[in-house]
Amino acid sequence: xxxxxxxxxxxxxxxxxxxxxxxxxxxxxxxxxxxxxxxxxxxxxxxxxxxxxxxxxxxxxxxxxxxxxxxxxxxxxxxxxxxxxxxxxxxxxxxxxxxxxxxxxxxxxxxxxxxxxxxxxxxxxxxxxxxxxxxxxxxxxxxxxxxxxxxxxxxxxxxxxxxxxxxxxxxxxxxxxxxxxxxxxxxxxxxxxxxxxxxxxxxxxxxxxxxxxxxxxxxxxxxxxxxxxxxxxxxxxxxxxxxxxxxxxxxxxxxxxxxxxxxxxxxxxxxxxxxxxxxxxxxxxxxxxxxxxxxxxxxxxxxxxxxxxxxxxxxxxxxxxxxxxxxxxxxxxxxxxxxxxxxxxxxxxxxxxxxxxxxxxxxxxxxxxxxxxxxxxxxxxxxxxxxxxxxxxxxxxxxxxxxxxxxxxxxxxxxxxxxxxxxxxxxxxxxxxxxxxxxxxxxxxxxxxxxxx
Numbered sequence: 001x002x003x004x005x006x007x008x009x010x011x012x013x014x015x016x017x018x019x020x021x022x023x024x025x026x027x028x029x030x031x032x033x034x035x036x037x038x039x040x041x042x043x044x045x046x047x048x049x050x051x052x053x054x055x056x057x058x059x060x061x062x063x064x065x066x067x068x069x070x071x072x073x074x075x076x077x078x079x080x081x082x083x084x085x086x087x088x089x090x091x092x093x094x095x096x097x098x099x100x101x102x103x104x105x106x107x108x109x110x111x112x113x114x115x116x117x118x119x120x121x122x123x124x125x126x127x128x129x130x131x132x133x134x135x136x137x138x139x140x141x142x143x144x145x146x147x148x149x150x151x152x153x154x155x156x157x158x159x160x161x162x163x164x165x166x167x168x169x170x171x172x173x174x175x176x177x178x179x180x181x182x183x184x185x186x187x188x189x190x191x192x193x194x195x196x197x198x199x200x201x202x203x204x205x206x207x208x209x210x211x212x213x214x215x216x217x218x219x220x221x222x223x224x225x226x227x228x229x230x231x232x233x234x235x236x237x238x239x240x241x242x243x244x245x246x247x248x249x250x251x252x253x254x255x256x257x258x259x260x261x262x263x264x265x266x267x268x269x270x271x272x273x274x275x276x277x278x279x280x281x282x283x284x285x286x287x288x289x290x291x292x293x294x295x296x297x298x299x300x301x302x303x304x305x306x307x308x309x310x311x312x313x314x315x316x317x318x319x320x321x322x323x324x325x326x327x328x329x330x331x332x333x334x335x336x337x338x339x340x341x342x343x344x345x346x347x348x349x350x351x352x353x354x355x356x357x358x359x360x361x362x363x364x365x366x367x368x369x370x371x372x373x374x375x376x377x378x379x380x381x382x383x384x385x386x387x388x389x390x391x392x393x394x395x396x397x398x399x400x401x402x403x404x405x406x407x408x409x410x411x412x413x414x415x416x417x418x419x420x421x422x423x424x425x426x427x428x429x430x431x432x433x434x435x436x437x438x439x440x441x442x443x444x445x446x447x448x449x450x451x452x453x
Contacts, residue, residue, distance in 0.1 A: 002369040002452045009403055012450055016410040020052035023414070026069040027057040049421045051409035061088035063431030066418060074418045075436040077426035082261050085286035085379075086341040087429040093289035096336035100329050108327035115331040119287075122338045123297055126268035127259070127281045131303035134326035135294035138260040138284025139167025142223065144320045145280050145296050146171060149221035149254045151312055152305055159200040159213055159222045159253075163393025165230030166223060166258050167284075171199045176394060203392040204228050205236060207243040214251040221254035221280070226270035229261035232396040232423055233375040233382040234389075241276060254302070256280040263287075264380035264427060266351070267344045273378070289341060291333035341430060350379035350428040353437055357381045357426055360441030368448040379428040411447045412440070 021028065031054045035041035040048050047055050060067040064087060066076045079085055086093065101107060120132035135141040146158055146169065158171050166172040173185040174195040182201045184194055200219060202209035213219065226241060228234035248255045257278040259269035263286050266273040271281060279302050284294035298306070306312055314320055358376045361383050365372045373389040375382050384390060386399035409419055417440050419426060426440065 002371075004404070004451060006403070009407060009451065013403055013407040013410065016407060016414055017053050019414050020410055021054075023072070024052070024054075024056060024068065024070050028054050030057040030069055031055055051406040051421065052413060056413070063087045063090075064429050064433070064436055065431075072416065074413070074416050075432075075439055076418045077428075077432075077436075077440065078418045078420045079427045079429055080285070080290070081420050081422070082264075082427060083285040083288075084290055085263065085427060085429055086289040086337050087431040088290065090289050090337070090341045090430070092336040092340035093291070093333050096332045097291065097329060100332040104328075107329040108324055110323065111328075112326070113328045113331055115328070115335045116326060119295075119331055119334045119338060120297075122335075123281075123283075123287075123295060126338075127271045127283075127297060128268075129278065129281050129297035130300040132295055132297045134331065135284070135296070136292045136322060136324055136330070137167060137294045138258065138282055139169055139294070140322065140325070141282040141284060141294040141296040142166045142169045142172075142256075142258060145256055145282055146221065146223065147319050148298075148306060148312075149256070149280075151309070152302065153220040153252065153254065155218050155220040155253075157198060157200055157216075157218045157220065159202070159210075159219045161204040161224055161228065161393060162201050163231040163397050164204075164223075164225060164228060165261065166225075167260070169223075171195055172223065174199045174201045175397075176201055176203060178394075203394055204234055205240050205391050207240060207247065210244065211247055214247055214253055217251055219251070219253045221256050222248050223256045223258060225258050225260075226262050226265070226274065226276060227377050228393055228396070229377070229380070229425075230422065231393045232384045232390060232399070233377050233380065233425070234392060234396055235375060235377065236274075237391065241274060245277060254279045256282060259283045260285055261380070262377065264350075264354075265378040267342070267347045270377075286342065287337055288330055288333045289337035291330050293330040293334055295334075346430040347379065350430060350432065353428040353432050353434065354379045354381045354426075356434060357428070357437045357440065360437065361444055364441065364445040364448055367445070368452050370448065370452070380425060382423065382425045384424070407451075408444075408447060411450075412443060415443050417443060 031041045056068045059069050066074045123132050124130050160172050162176045173188045175185045177183050182196050200213040255278045257271050262270040279299050281297045358374050358381045362374045371387045372385050373387040375389045384399050385401045390396035
């Protein structure tokens with residue numbers, strides 16, 4: 001197999017960064033100016049993850065396209081890291097938001113709306129669980145679900161999979177080290193308590209380890225993505241998800257499916273695509289069409305247990321909820337997104353684009369003899385610098401290569417394509433075209449030719 005000349009890679013990366021700096025002078029100036037009032041010069045510090053050396057500043061975004069302050073237009077495969085899975089400013093969402101604000105009035109009033117009931121019923125139709133409540137992010141939804149799970153089960157701990165993604169939930173920043181011991185994830189900022197004290201952790205696709213950890217019968221819930229996504233896509237092996245469900249039921253542990261990213265698997269996420277039966281589903285980002293929202297759905301049985309518990313304060317100081325949660329604007333946006341944008345036919349088209357994307361990348365990797373792999377989850381595709389594809393989070397983390405990541409991201413940006421900055425993920429939206437996919441395929445092949453000849 002072909003190996004990468006590291007000196008050549010470094011030279012190519014330096015060249016691409018110099019080009020990036022030269023052609024994005026307005027973004028660079030905007031970033032420098034913003035440093036006077038913004039922490040790190042950006043409104044959220046993860047925006048500093050910029051392969052070219054500084055962040056691009058947004059001017060306009062429509063459908064599957066973004067334009068920056070320098071006037072450069074990009075095919076956008078990042079799509080707000082799933083927040084814009086519906087595409088940028090989809091017309092039905094724009095109309096619904098305008099109607100809520102300009103015609104009906106009242107973005108937030110601490111009163112329920114009929115839109116909320118419609119969205120809840122639609123989420124039940126897609127995911128199966130019957131009782132829904134809303135947040136402003138999947139992070140909030142996950143936090144509240146963990147509190148509810150602990151309350152209902154009277155158990156103190158949760159269990160997650162190493163290198164999982166559940167937003168900024170404190171308990172989930174835990175991984176297994178190279179010796180298989182749990183530890184706080186490197187870089188965990190100001191953790192209020194060592195997650196080792198609150199959380200059990202095992203590798204994805206390891207039922208033996210899961211059975212061992214659940215045997216303690218102190219785990220309130222298993223919080224999981226049906227497939228890992230934020231450390232590169234790691235798919236479940238045959239029988240794994242059925243095993244998780246059987247083990248959690250046997251030990252009286254609740255099972256929570258976080259579909260924030262795995263919604264890409266289809267119209268009802270991985271839960272519907274793979275016929276899963278969780279007790280709880282959490283979701284966020286994508287269902288609002290760009291307007292902040294999160295949601296969690298409980299099985300009817302679990303919801304009845306919670307509502308009947310007189311010790312659970314669900315309306316005041318119980319630590320569940322927020323003043324803006326379930327606001328009229330976010331639910332109007334969600335109704336429009338689910339009804340008219342992220343439809344079954346849209347997912348079919350998005351999945352077809354992702355299949356085309358994966359095939360193009362696989363062909364280029366094979367032609368250049370590189371030991372890399374490609375994994376697809378519905379409308380989402382990822383390439384990793386290892387083969388075969390990783391089977392758990394630890395293997396995927398070990399395959400990371402910062403210089404290769406930065407080279408490929410900067411190469412693409414310099415030629416009009418945006419990838420997710422944290423990894424080599426490409427997401428399709430309803431507006432993504434075959435031509436968009438083929439542009440990436442051509443550029444990816446050219447990049448590999450520059451790397452290895």
